[in-house]
Amino acid sequence: MNALTVLSLAAVAACGNARIVGYPGIYGAYAGVYPGILPQAYSGVLPAAAPLAVAHSPLTYSSVAPVTYNALPYAPVAPIQSQYHAQDELGQYSFGYSGGPSSRSETRDAFGVVRGSFNYVDSEGKVQTQHYVADALGFRVSATNLPVAPDAPEAPAPLALPGPLPEPVQDTPEVAAAKVAFKAAFDEAAAAAEAAPDARK
Structure with missing residues (x-):
């Protein structure tokens, strides 16, 4: 002490x-x-005959001793940092860290659902934060720096047709005769199938 x-x-x-x-x-x-x-001759005791009057000269800037200070170097204070990690045999885990402007945390449950978030400082000095979920529906994220889609343009007015619609294509005489012959053959085969006994019995 x-x-x-x-x-x-x-x-x-x-x-x-x-x-x-x-x-x-x-x-x-x-x-x-x-x-x-x-x-050099002063021994610390004044002689008895010496006058006690003190003659002072006015102080000037040059007669004053300079002031000096011993300054300690500046040591920046480190941010408080912490981290953690835990897991089990069922595949569940959680981990994360924090310190300064960045941090992260993530968890996984027994069903395989992963949830987490993290943040950081971007190149413009802004703190950006992301939250995400990964499960049976896929990977979904919400963040402060996601791009924003532009506004949808207004739907254009429907175009006016220049004239009447064209007529449907008409069958040629050969195609019409082939359709009639196929229909007759199909009906005849269906009637014969109904009249014949079932061979599978």
Whole structure:
């Protein structure tokens, strides 16, 4: 405890004002305090005949000792960071971290559904946040930086037809005769199938 007190006092003395700690006018390096006595011959006791009047010269900027300070280097404070991770034999897990402007968390349940979110600082200095879900319906995300679709244009007015609709294509005589012959053959085969006994019985 005594060593800590001594170190504290030494640090205060070292960081203090240089005019108080090392000013030479108090202890003999300044000859103007006691006129007529040179600093080298001063023994610490004034002679009885020496006058006690003190002659002070007006202080100027050049006569004042410079002020110096011992500044400690700046150490930035690190952000509080934390992280966690847990899992089990059923395939469930959860993990995440946080610290500074970025963080992430993700969980998976026993049914395989994954949910999570994360955020970060983009190139413009804005904090962007994303939330996502992955399950049987697929991967879905909502975020603060997703692109926004432009407004849908107005539907154009329906086009007016230039004239009447064309007539449907008419069968040629050969196609009409083939259709009639096929219909007659189909009806005859269907009647014969109904009259014949079932061979599978």
